[in-house]
Amino acid sequence: MPGGRPRAFDIDAALDLALEVFWRNGYDGTSVAELTAAMGITKPSLYAAFGNKEELFTAVLARYVEGPGAYAAAALDAPTAREVIERLVLGAVDLTAECPGCLTVRAVHAAGPEAAPVREAAVARRKAGETALRRRLERASDLPDGTDAAVLAALVHTVTDGIAVQAAAGRGRKELLRIAEQALTYFASSSSATLNTTDLAVSTGKAESPKNPLS
Amino acid sequence: MPGGRPRAFDIDAALDLALEVFWRNGYDGTSVAELTAAMGITKPSLYAAFGNKEELFTAVLARYVEGPGAYAAAALDAPTAREVIERLVLGAVDLTAECPGCLTVRAVHAAGPEAAPVREAAVARRKAGETALRRRLERASDLPDGTDAAVLAALVHTVTDGIAVQAAAGRGRKELLRIAEQALTYFASSSSATLNTTDLAVSTGKAESPKNPLS
DNA sequence: ATAGTAATGTACCGATGGGTATACAACTGG
DNA sequence: CCAGTTGTATACCCATCGGTACATTACTAT
Numbered sequence: 001m002p003g004g005r006p007r008a009f010d011i012d013a014a015l016d017l018a019l020e021v022f023w024r025n026g027y028d029g030t031s032v033a034e035l036t037a038a039m040g041i042t043k044p045s046l047y048a049a050f051g052n053k054e055e056l057f058t059a060v061l062a063r064y065v066e067g068p069g070a071y072a073a074a075a076l077d078a079p080t081a082r083e084v085i086e087r088l089v090l091g092a093v094d095l096t097a098e099c100p101g102c103l104t105v106r107a108v109h110a111a112g113p114e115a116a117p118v119r120e121a122a123v124a125r126r127k128a129g130e131t132a133l134r135r136r137l138e139r140a141s142d143l144p145d146g147t148d149a150a151v152l153a154a155l156v157h158t159v160t161d162g163i164a165v166q167a168a169a170g171r172g173r174k175e176l177l178r179i180a181e182q183a184l185t186y187f188a189s190s191s192s193a194t195l196n197t198t199d200l201a202v203s204t205g206k207a208e209s210p211k212n213p214l215s
Numbered sequence: 216m217p218g219g220r221p222r223a224f225d226i227d228a229a230l231d232l233a234l235e236v237f238w239r240n241g242y243d244g245t246s247v248a249e250l251t252a253a254m255g256i257t258k259p260s261l262y263a264a265f266g267n268k269e270e271l272f273t274a275v276l277a278r279y280v281e282g283p284g285a286y287a288a289a290a291l292d293a294p295t296a297r298e299v300i301e302r303l304v305l306g307a308v309d310l311t312a313e314c315p316g317c318l319t320v321r322a323v324h325a326a327g328p329e330a331a332p333v334r335e336a337a338v339a340r341r342k343a344g345e346t347a348l349r350r351r352l353e354r355a356s357d358l359p360d361g362t363d364a365a366v367l368a369a370l371v372h373t374v375t376d377g378i379a380v381q382a383a384a385g386r387g388r389k390e391l392l393r394i395a396e397q398a399l400t401y402f403a404s405s406s407s408a409t410l411n412t413t414d415l416a417v418s419t420g421k422a423e424s425p426k427n428p429l430s
Numbered sequence: 431a432t433a434g435t436a437a438t439g440t441a442c443c444g445a446t447g448g449g450t451a452t453a454c455a456a457c458t459g460g
Numbered sequence: 461c462c463a464g465t466t467g468t469a470t471a472c473c474c475a476t477c478g479g480t481a482c483a484t485t486a487c488t489a490t
Binding site: 044 | 486487
């Protein structure tokens with residue numbers, strides 16, 4: 001029954017353009033004027049279609065995980081835990097090398113009380129991804145017995161976050177790749193060398209751990 | 216010759232107060248009004264003493280590395296590479312757990328052309344720290360032969376960056392510590408298990424891409 | 431045709447951003 | 461006491477911020 005003037009732009013295409021801007025400049029580093037310029041629409045159109053800047057960002061975030069971030073979900077389908085981790089880490093390099101920085105890493109750093117919903121949305125997305133990884137690792141058969149899947153998932157996440165920061169700090173793709181490979185070498189060496197009884201290395205079985213020498 | 220009215224506040228104390236604000240909100244998330252409020256001075260005093268917001272930030276950055284960030288330089292004095300790395304990683308936990316996020320990580324994400332000098336200053340500081348670590352690792356005797364000190368230094372830096380992001384994303388100190396310990400376990404296991412190049416860990420050269428499906 | 435609806439373009443809103451002009455207050459050397 | 465100098469306080473500058481009012485345009489249903 002409803003008529004009305006038809007929208008003169010494609011919602012998803014506009015979201016992709018907005019994504020690019022948010023990706024490069026972060027949430028609070030992006031102005032609505034920049035968004036409308038990039039999207040090729042006017043402010044009233046933006047507000048009519050997406051509500052406001054914050055809602056637009058959460059829509060962009062959803063498109064991000066289904067688009068550029070889809071590799072992460074796909075990585076979980078790899079046959080072994082090691083390959084899952086490898087795909088995640090190398091995928092992080094590809095993702096952040098092409099356009100420095102990671103949308104959720106930037107979003108987590110959004111400042112100010114008015115950006116709180118944005119931070120929370122980003123944290124929720126990150127948590128969901130990490131939980132999925134943890135579940136996948138729990139089902140894995142190629143990890144040493146006693147491996148704490150939650151901690152390992154968090155560590156992998158930490159490494160990919162670090163890669164994103166390194167990319168944002170100007171590190172080029174080649175360097176990022178070497179860092180990623182080095183990290184994977186460490187992961188793999190532990191994974192295959194469970195019996196590699198080194199003096200202090202193998203606390204793998206226990207959550208008990210090295211002591212903290214710092215305050 | 217020169218007289219003049221004496222400054223009514225202490226420069227270093229003011230810098231510390233500014234540091235706290237920048238730390239919590241990042242460079243472009245912090246307004247001059249917030250700064251003056253926190254520092255207990257007026258805008259003209261701030262501009263007279265520090266030049267402008269950007270110069271104030273670089274001064275704060277210098278104080279950061281000599282203050283809260285001093286643990287990083289001190290860590291290099293540890294007797295072994297392993298202990299150096301341990302101190303750096305655990306130090307990152309302490310640093311970022313108390314006040315979520317890392318000043319330089321945030322600064323690297325500062326947006327806009329006018330923040331370019333800030334980004335560059337942060338990148339320079341980070342690079343200097345990493346170079347110092349690399350030099351220290353080159354002198355170490357407890358690393359496997361053939362270890363690439365530059366890559367290892369970059370990886371450690373990547374992990375500490377990741378920890379900062381995790382802290383900013385709301386991870387608590389206890390969790391951060393477990394992640395850090397897990398990372399150290401991997402480092403240690405390889406450190407004794409020389410060049411444990413496992414079969415597959417390296418799909419290396421391939422730029423096989425998750426690829427960005429969006430325009 | 432005409433009524434109803436929804437998107438568009440222009441032009442604007444108050445609030446806040448970084449930064450400053452100007453007048454005054456507090457110190458120094460003569 | 462006075463000139464020179466330098467920090468402080470009030471009050472203001474313009475640009476930009478996120479968000480909107482309003483009149484207009486383009487469509488559907490009757």
